[in-house]
Amino acid sequence: MREYTNYMADRVKTMKGSAxxxxxxxxxxxxxxSLAGGNPAAELFPSDELSKIxxxxxxxxxxxxxxxxxxxxxxxxxxxxxxRAAKVNSVSENDTVLIMTGANQxxxxxxxxxxxxxxxxxxESPSFIGSLNAFRTYEAQLIGVRVEDxxxxxxxxxxxxxxxxxxxxxxTIPTFQNPTGTTMTLDKRKKLLELASKYDVLxxxxxxxxxxxFSGGEVPTVKSLDTEGRVIYAGSFSKxxxxxxxxxxxxxxxxxxxxxxxxxxxxxxxxPMLTQLMCVEFMKxxxxxxxIEKNRELYGRKCAKMVESMEKYFPAGKVKWVVPEGGIFLxxxxxxxxxxxxIVDKCLDKKxxxxxxxxxxxxxxxxxxMFRLNYSSATLENIEEGIRRIGEVLTxxx
Amino acid sequence: MREYTNYMADRVKTMKGSAxxxxxxxxxxxxxxSLAGGNPAAELFPSDELSKIxxxxxxxxxxxxxxxxxxxxxxxxxxxxxxRAAKVNSVSENDTVLIMTGANQxxxxxxxxxxxxxxxxxxESPSFIGSLNAFRTYEAQLIGVRVEDxxxxxxxxxxxxxxxxxxxxxxTIPTFQNPTGTTMTLDKRKKLLELASKYDVLxxxxxxxxxxxFSGGEVPTVKSLDTEGRVIYAGSFSKxxxxxxxxxxxxxxxxxxxxxxxxxxxxxxxxPMLTQLMCVEFMKxxxxxxxIEKNRELYGRKCAKMVESMEKYFPAGKVKWVVPEGGIFLxxxxxxxxxxxxIVDKCLDKKxxxxxxxxxxxxxxxxxxMFRLNYSSATLENIEEGIRRIGEVLTxxx
Numbered sequence: 001m002r003e004y005t006n007y008m009a010d011r012v013k014t015m016k017g018s019a020x021x022x023x024x025x026x027x028x029x030x031x032x033x034s035l036a037g038g039n040p041a042a043e044l045f046p047s048d049e050l051s052k053i054x055x056x057x058x059x060x061x062x063x064x065x066x067x068x069x070x071x072x073x074x075x076x077x078x079x080x081x082x083x084r085a086a087k088v089n090s091v092s093e094n095d096t097v098l099i100m101t102g103a104n105q106x107x108x109x110x111x112x113x114x115x116x117x118x119x120x121x122x123x124e125s126p127s128f129i130g131s132l133n134a135f136r137t138y139e140a141q142l143i144g145v146r147v148e149d150x151x152x153x154x155x156x157x158x159x160x161x162x163x164x165x166x167x168x169x170x171x172t173i174p175t176f177q178n179p180t181g182t183t184m185t186l187d188k189r190k191k192l193l194e195l196a197s198k199y200d201v202l203x204x205x206x207x208x209x210x211x212x213x214f215s216g217g218e219v220p221t222v223k224s225l226d227t228e229g230r231v232i233y234a235g236s237f238s239k240x241x242x243x244x245x246x247x248x249x250x251x252x253x254x255x256x257x258x259x260x261x262x263x264x265x266x267x268x269x270x271x272p273m274l275t276q277l278m279c280v281e282f283m284k285x286x287x288x289x290x291x292i293e294k295n296r297e298l299y300g301r302k303c304a305k306m307v308e309s310m311e312k313y314f315p316a317g318k319v320k321w322v323v324p325e326g327g328i329f330l331x332x333x334x335x336x337x338x339x340x341x342x343i344v345d346k347c348l349d350k351k352x353x354x355x356x357x358x359x360x361x362x363x364x365x366x367x368x369x370m371f372r373l374n375y376s377s378a379t380l381e382n383i384e385e386g387i388r389r390i391g392e393v394l395t396x397x398x
Numbered sequence: 399m400r401e402y403t404n405y406m407a408d409r410v411k412t413m414k415g416s417a418x419x420x421x422x423x424x425x426x427x428x429x430x431x432s433l434a435g436g437n438p439a440a441e442l443f444p445s446d447e448l449s450k451i452x453x454x455x456x457x458x459x460x461x462x463x464x465x466x467x468x469x470x471x472x473x474x475x476x477x478x479x480x481x482r483a484a485k486v487n488s489v490s491e492n493d494t495v496l497i498m499t500g501a502n503q504x505x506x507x508x509x510x511x512x513x514x515x516x517x518x519x520x521x522e523s524p525s526f527i528g529s530l531n532a533f534r535t536y537e538a539q540l541i542g543v544r545v546e547d548x549x550x551x552x553x554x555x556x557x558x559x560x561x562x563x564x565x566x567x568x569x570t571i572p573t574f575q576n577p578t579g580t581t582m583t584l585d586k587r588k589k590l591l592e593l594a595s596k597y598d599v600l601x602x603x604x605x606x607x608x609x610x611x612f613s614g615g616e617v618p619t620v621k622s623l624d625t626e627g628r629v630i631y632a633g634s635f636s637k638x639x640x641x642x643x644x645x646x647x648x649x650x651x652x653x654x655x656x657x658x659x660x661x662x663x664x665x666x667x668x669x670p671m672l673t674q675l676m677c678v679e680f681m682k683x684x685x686x687x688x689x690i691e692k693n694r695e696l697y698g699r700k701c702a703k704m705v706e707s708m709e710k711y712f713p714a715g716k717v718k719w720v721v722p723e724g725g726i727f728l729x730x731x732x733x734x735x736x737x738x739x740x741i742v743d744k745c746l747d748k749k750x751x752x753x754x755x756x757x758x759x760x761x762x763x764x765x766x767x768m769f770r771l772n773y774s775s776a777t778l779e780n781i782e783e784g785i786r787r788i789g790e791v792l793t794x795x796x
Contacts, residue, residue, distance in 0.1 A: 045461065
């Protein structure tokens, strides 16, 4: 085959696929217990309700469901998204709500609207690889700020802002962060906004897990504390209804939203209509918060089972973690080693999958002694058995 | 509100929304006859079949439909897309098929994978505004080559290639082109590939209308004539099943497809699962070609009605057009004037919507004496009535 590198844009020449996705391919083996992904619990999907809803929509509103829609989203779906954002005081009168084909699309297109080549974006380190890779495709420079047990380091943030010109935006997942599971304190959120104001940068707040708190008290979103119109807020239905439906939204100041909408228009034109209509109907007929409550309760139990198993099977004193108050991830550090990769491989040999920390770093080539665990998708039994197997590997190798 | 321009990337600062979309907003008036859009005929949507299929999928395969899927597409959906491409000999063993959330996404992400800022892309002038605007968002330079009655001018193409270095790609809609409705001859397709080879550039073939031929003989796709692996092919289910489902695909040489897949991963992660599963099931249970045949027949009748009405109501000798052999668009030129805009506005006053030609030009600020008509979405009665009203305006103003 011909050599295609010469035809490629610089932005993709050195781009590598997510190692997580590669791992998923190795995971085709059905015996593998996966604690690697970010899948919500499938056992709670309201499939009967959605089945009836989908059938009925296509019967009663076929043209609406099958014809072209508008780029900003089906109006009632925009109302639903606005209502979700309003519930956490994260939409102002100057904001526009845009429906996205998953919140990730909103993050990608916000980055596209804001970042020139060479611009800098401050991100938590570690952070969600999908967003980091999106920023990389605009040839932006990622500046990582370390995540502490109570969220992004504010000293680190101030230093990053002081030492770098051309910072356009701070990207944060303040609540039940991916991958660390940590939550930024209220004081830090206020400080973050103070710094954003002082250095005149935007903030992109990604909040896919915020509804999934199972312990501790609510912390206001960064967006809800913003008095200067600096925060763009990304919300998602993936973790509270269904990820396969690909429904998310962006709340952004109108002038920015207008540009993001144009970028969506040239991307997928609009989010599929049927899934939007299904979400609207589900929220009309059922109490989504009751449904979310079931998820919270389940995730609380699964997290407790994972922590209990870690205490039982992991070699004492060799692994550090912070117990999350919600969300779907648990983050582990092995201070006595430099590189977790051989341990992750050995876990896979024992048919349990976890993700090495390097995947979430701004420098993906730097070794990491950390790994991410997911407790939302596996069963309680598999959580214990998976942790037991990891414990064996850790005991042998730490 | 604060001034946001300083935070914006250069690519969006001067970007303007599609005037067509703006027109759609004026068209909320239900009395308006729209010959402006690009909607397929809603009366033929197989909504009963899709209703049963959707309900059943969510009952029998809820996890598959509602959980995360893979970025490249649901495997059986990829098979369906591959089968559609194979039907027109447009997939080779070196190609990868990727499912897209509409073909437009495939065009956007192909451009993202190929175009650096300042790179040149040759496009038909006029051409589909969604693609042109996508290319503009990568700060590529668009080089327009005029469309003749039998497709893109090959003299114009050679000149453009000779006079411009840094051309990375030629974008073409060779069959039932949007907006002109013209089809490129076989000889021109061969010449296009010869020139692409001589000047070592890629070709992006966009073929959303190819299945909708209602007269004349089939012409092979450019992709089917490609022996050098230069052609990326974009196919769509929007005009043969449903645009609201947002299902399309890209057929690309594997090394390029790998990059496009990564760009999709950071964009919407994957195309919604339910719509993919519905398409697979529809193609399994029903003969999609029989369904397409109904569309062809209807569009042939609608096109004939439009042409017949134009002959009856348009001022004789003042408007030129080429009768299309398929697709959904008819393109008109008024040689006696320079700018169609006032006429388009007067048509809207008479409650009929058409699109001025300037929207499809590489230079959107240059006046145009052309306009685009769509015959797929209006009823036969409305086509005649719409053309009658346009005829009144033209008779008064030409």
